[in-house]
Amino acid sequence: MINLAYKEIKHTFGKFIITAIGVGMLLGIVLIMIGVYRGMIIDAEVLLDDLNVDLWVVQENTLGPFAEASRIHEDLKDTIHTIEGIKSSEGITFQNLQLPQKSKMIRVFAVGFDPYGDINPINPDRLIDGRGLKRSHYEMVVTDKTGFKVGDKISLGRDIYRVVGVTHGTVSSGGDPLVYISLKDAQELQFLYSNARIRNDRKRGIKTLNSHMINAVIAKVKNGYDVDEVANSIRRWKHNSVYTAKEEKKILTQNLIKTAAKQIGMFTVILVVVSTIIIALIIYTMTLEKMKEISIMKLIGLPNSMIIKMIVQETMLMGILAFFAANIFAHLIYSKFPKRVVLETPDAFGLFIVVILASILASLVGVKKVISADPREAIGG
Amino acid sequence: MSTNTAIKIENLVKRFGKGDSLVEVINGASFEVKKGELVALIAPSGAGKTTLLMMIGCVEEPTSGTIWLGDEKVYENRWLTKQTRKIRREKIGFIFQAHYLIPFLNIIENVTLIPQTNGLSKQESEKIAIELLDYFGIADKAYSMPSSLSGGQNQRAAIARALANKPEIILADEPTAALDMKRSVDVVKMLKKIAQEQDVAIIMVTHDEAMLPLCDRILKIKDKKVVSEEVSKFQDLH
Numbered sequence: 263m264i265n266l267a268y269k270e271i272k273h274t275f276g277k278f279i280i281t282a283i284g285v286g287m288l289l290g291i292v293l294i295m296i297g298v299y300r301g302m303i304i305d306a307e308v309l310l311d312d313l314n315v316d317l318w319v320v321q322e323n324t325l326g327p328f329a330e331a332s333r334i335h336e337d338l339k340d341t342i343h344t345i346e347g348i349k350s351s352e353g354i355t356f357q358n359l360q361l362p363q364k365s366k367m368i369r370v371f372a373v374g375f376d377p378y379g380d381i382n383p384i385n386p387d388r389l390i391d392g393r394g395l396k397r398s399h400y401e402m403v404v405t406d407k408t409g410f411k412v413g414d415k416i417s418l419g420r421d422i423y424r425v426v427g428v429t430h431g432t433v434s435s436g437g438d439p440l441v442y443i444s445l446k447d448a449q450e451l452q453f454l455y456s457n458a459r460i461r462n463d464r465k466r467g468i469k470t471l472n473s474h475m476i477n478a479v480i481a482k483v484k485n486g487y488d489v490d491e492v493a494n495s496i497r498r499w500k501h502n503s504v505y506t507a508k509e510e511k512k513i514l515t516q517n518l519i520k521t522a523a524k525q526i527g528m529f530t531v532i533l534v535v536v537s538t539i540i541i542a543l544i545i546y547t548m549t550l551e552k553m554k555e556i557s558i559m560k561l562i563g564l565p566n567s568m569i570i571k572m573i574v575q576e577t578m579l580m581g582i583l584a585f586f587a588a589n590i591f592a593h594l595i596y597s598k599f600p601k602r603v604v605l606e607t608p609d610a611f612g613l614f615i616v617v618i619l620a621s622i623l624a625s626l627v628g629v630k631k632v633i634s635a636d637p638r639e640a641i642g643g
Numbered sequence: 644m645s646t647n648t649a650i651k652i653e654n655l656v657k658r659f660g661k662g663d664s665l666v667e668v669i670n671g672a673s674f675e676v677k678k679g680e681l682v683a684l685i686a687p688s689g690a691g692k693t694t695l696l697m698m699i700g701c702v703e704e705p706t707s708g709t710i711w712l713g714d715e716k717v718y719e720n721r722w723l724t725k726q727t728r729k730i731r732r733e734k735i736g737f738i739f740q741a742h743y744l745i746p747f748l749n750i751i752e753n754v755t756l757i758p759q760t761n762g763l764s765k766q767e768s769e770k771i772a773i774e775l776l777d778y779f780g781i782a783d784k785a786y787s788m789p790s791s792l793s794g795g796q797n798q799r800a801a802i803a804r805a806l807a808n809k810p811e812i813i814l815a816d817e818p819t820a821a822l823d824m825k826r827s828v829d830v831v832k833m834l835k836k837i838a839q840e841q842d843v844a845i846i847m848v849t850h851d852e853a854m855l856p857l858c859d860r861i862l863k864i865k866d867k868k869v870v871s872e873e874v875s876k877f878q879d880l881h
Contacts, residue, residue, distance in 0.1 A: 263759050263760075263765075264752055264755070264756060264759060266748075269747045269748050269752065270747045272747070273746065273747035273788075274747070554743070555745050555746065555747075558739075559745070560728070561700075561731070561737060562731065562732070562737055562756075562757060562804075563729065563730075563731035563733070563735075563757060563760070563808075564728075564732070564756070564757070564760055565728060565729075565732075565760070568760065638697060638702055638703060640739065640743060641693055641697065641739065641816055
């Protein structure tokens with residue numbers, strides 16, 4: 263039996279392929295959007311995974327440093343350390359900084375920690391050049407995305423910092439490159455006012471805030487102790503909020519990324535709907551162009567099933583080709599995006615299912631037109 | 644019905660519209676066409692020639708009357724079968740004013756499309772198609788696309804397509820309208836030869852009176868009825 267779809271596509275091959283590539287590029291954007299979402303999740307978890315701590319102690323009634331402002335006294339880390347079951351505890355700060363590089367400023371997310379402490383957020387596996395922090399002042403480890411190299415000097419606040427190490431793949435939950443500085447430097451940058459401000463405050467009778475503040479205490483629990491039980495014993499003080507690593511991850515992925523995910527989800531759904539409409543319009547136009555032939559086929563006695571099969575096969579092939587074009591297109595451009603884009607096979611498989619469903623839906627438009635085609639239209643003209 | 648009768652029409656009526664917009668095109672047409680006959684159907688424009696052809700071809704539903712195709716009564720005030728398209732596919736061949744070949748199929752695929760749909764194998768269908776194309780002198784164009792053939796070659800391919808399902812009836816709607824006199828005569832002679840050699844009843848709608856002397860009989864739509872005209876009346880035109 264003659265395969266009408268194959269014959270028709272062969273006859274209009276160039277046009278068919280170009281159309282499929284066009285639709286594929288649109289579907290490629292859908293894949294990229296999903297990839298952006300996946301990238302956000304991975305980015306959000308980089309710092310948490312590198313820290314690998316069990317507990318986060320933050321300012322009372324706050325969700326912690328990634329969700330909202332949290333300020334607690336640095337000495338809380340020592341108090342936490344005395345709690346039964348705590349193996350180690352350290353103070354940590356987080357802040358956004360603008361680093362001057364040649365003629366432009368680079369926005370980074372700075373992590374302040376004690377280089378001599380028990381918990382070091384720099385994952386040695388991610389260190390691609392230089393070393394970690396070894397001094398309490400004026401050293402900085404940067405991520406390669408910032409463009410700085412070991413030995414570079416960066417002017418920040420009142421001081422000049424030297425780059426001692428470069429990491430790869432370290433970003434904040436917001437996608438900003440991570441830099442690491444000592445806790446003392448971070449406290450000065452975040453909490454120490456300028457001399458003029460201090461003098462002004464003193465004259466106003468305002469007691470100057472001391473700079474021995476941190477954003478959170480991170481702690482590891484001894485083997486054999488239940489993390490939730492230790493967290494509960496800290497919560498009993500009622501002056502701080504405590505989150506386990508699992509809860510902190512949930513705050514990051516569900517509370518912070520939720521809105522962005524919804525936004526991306528909306529875009530993805532709209533793009534899929536637009537793609538379906540475009541495929542449907544293409545199939546409708548392709549069917550319209552063949553109406554005379556369809557009328558002749560019906561007139562000479564070809565059953566509807568054969569003509570419908572042609573339309574459905576063409577639509578499905580269009581969808582499948584567009585899907586492959588989408589994958590090629592997405593893989594060609596994903597690395598050009600400034601933020602992490604992660605293309606995963608399950609997502610591509612999901613898109614394939616959606617494309618097949620969209621193609622079936624789109625083919626209905628052509629099928630409806632076939633059924634309504636009047637064989638009498640083949641006569642005359 | 645006589646075993647030699649391919650088409651028998653009785654009191655066929657066709658009306659379009661309702662109420663004030665009702666138009667009666669055919670009213671009480673009755674005639675027969677025998678196997679092996681080439682019959683011309685003539686009438687002024689708008690008189691209902693194509694409508695009559697489409698009713699015989701089970702495309703247009705009549706308002707009332709009876710239609711016999713071969714020994715099968717297909718219409719009696721309603722279609723007696725739901726499979727009118729199957730009747731077309733198996734019993735009728737269509738030839739149009741233009742060739743109307745499927746542009747994305749080559750000539751042999753166009754000719755074998757209906758036989759294959761009717762269940763013949765590809766090999767059997769192609770054997771029939773090659774014989775037909777050879778008969779019409781275009782066997783060497785079997786694997787060419789319609790776009791690469793001349794108008795005359797395409798029209799011959801279209802006639803081959805109409806014959807490929809070995810029909811009992813061929814309905815030709817102005818098959819010579821787009822051809823010059825010489826080619827028109829060739830095509831009508833070819834249809835007559837087919838009618839005689841393959842025992843097929845052919846009704847050919849035409850405006851070209853010069854083609855009428857080549858036909859066996861002439862049917863004319865007059866006052867919404869079908870009447871016979873003498874071929875001899877048109878002999879001097881040839």
